[in-house]
Amino acid sequence: MTDPLLAVYDDQLRGSAEVVGARSWERSGPLWMGAFGDHGLVSYRSLAGLDRAAVAGLVRVSLDHFAADPEVATVEWKTRGHDRPAELPGWLESLGFVAEEVETVMLGEAAHLADAPAPPDGVVVRRVDALPDRAALLDAAADLQAAVFGYGGDGAELLARVERSEGNTEVWVAEADGVVVSAGRLEVVPGTECAGLWGGVTLPQWRGRGIYRALTAARAESALQHGVRHLHSDCTAMSRPILERSGLRAVTTTTPYVWRG
Known part of the structure; x- marks a missing residue:
């Protein structure tokens, strides 16, 4: 079956x-x-x-x-x-x-991810791609990904992607004392019931406090407002347990094969 x-x-x-x-x-x-x-x-x-x-x-x-x-x-x-x-x-x-x-391909009902405990005191989760100072905030989100993963770091490309998407790409961050400590995108896929959770990253010293879970819940709630039914993510071993506890399920794996000339 x-x-x-x-x-x-x-x-x-x-x-x-x-x-x-x-x-x-x-x-x-x-x-x-x-x-x-x-x-x-x-x-x-x-x-x-x-x-x-x-x-x-x-x-x-x-x-x-x-x-x-x-x-x-x-x-x-x-x-x-x-x-x-x-x-x-x-x-x-x-x-x-x-x-x-x-990476593991995770998929499930968006409604399962929308409920989560509030982030720790002093941590604010918010969408930043539509704010007046979005360029600086997108730079910070991209720099965070580069610092943790060793790639990314192009805030200008992230801004261009947001502008090309016509509202289908959202960038969410978690901030502590005005510093971005976690970030991730919501990518709504036009013509489907689906959206993707991408680029999820948290500074090592801020992990284990429920911040990524709160960031995921905020994106899931936004997805539901777009009429999305399913959320998916290509996730690392670090993110998989969080998404599983939230109700997503592993459906297959994906492996990038990269050519560098």
Whole structure:
């Protein structure tokens, strides 16, 4: 029997849904290719039935596409653990891609995440992408991600993404004494019942106090106001327990295979 949540993921959150918010995108055969800042993303709904030669041809199409964009420095093929052909990861590695950390795809009802205890005293959770001083606040959110994860840090690209989204990208932060200590985005996927929780990050010294949970609940409540039913997240081992306690469920895994030229 097909997992209904996995069916939601495959039907509503792959292909075109994954290039929403890109500064540019193009479709070629089964591939959807989007540019996000200096990062190129390759996604697809299915490659089932393709052999190694066919996949190699698609890889060349994608690399040629992004080579024409001088801003793109890395290209990611987004693979999923339940996809076919099962040999795809090995084929990508043989073609020069390097596997990064496996993440878990979590999915569930937005209503399950909307209720959470208040953040600790002195911590304020708020949406910042529509405020008059949003440029500085988006810079702070991006800098936080760069400090913790070692990538990101481009507040200007985050601002451009917000502006391109026409209200579908929201940036939320948690602040203590005016300092951003946690941040994350809500990405509403037009034409679906879904939204994504992305970029969740908390300073190490502020973890374990319920701040990320409160930030998640605030985004879930906002999603419900948009008419969203399902929330999803590609999460690390650190975030997975929090999302599981909130009612999301693991439906598959995703592994980025990255090409750096």
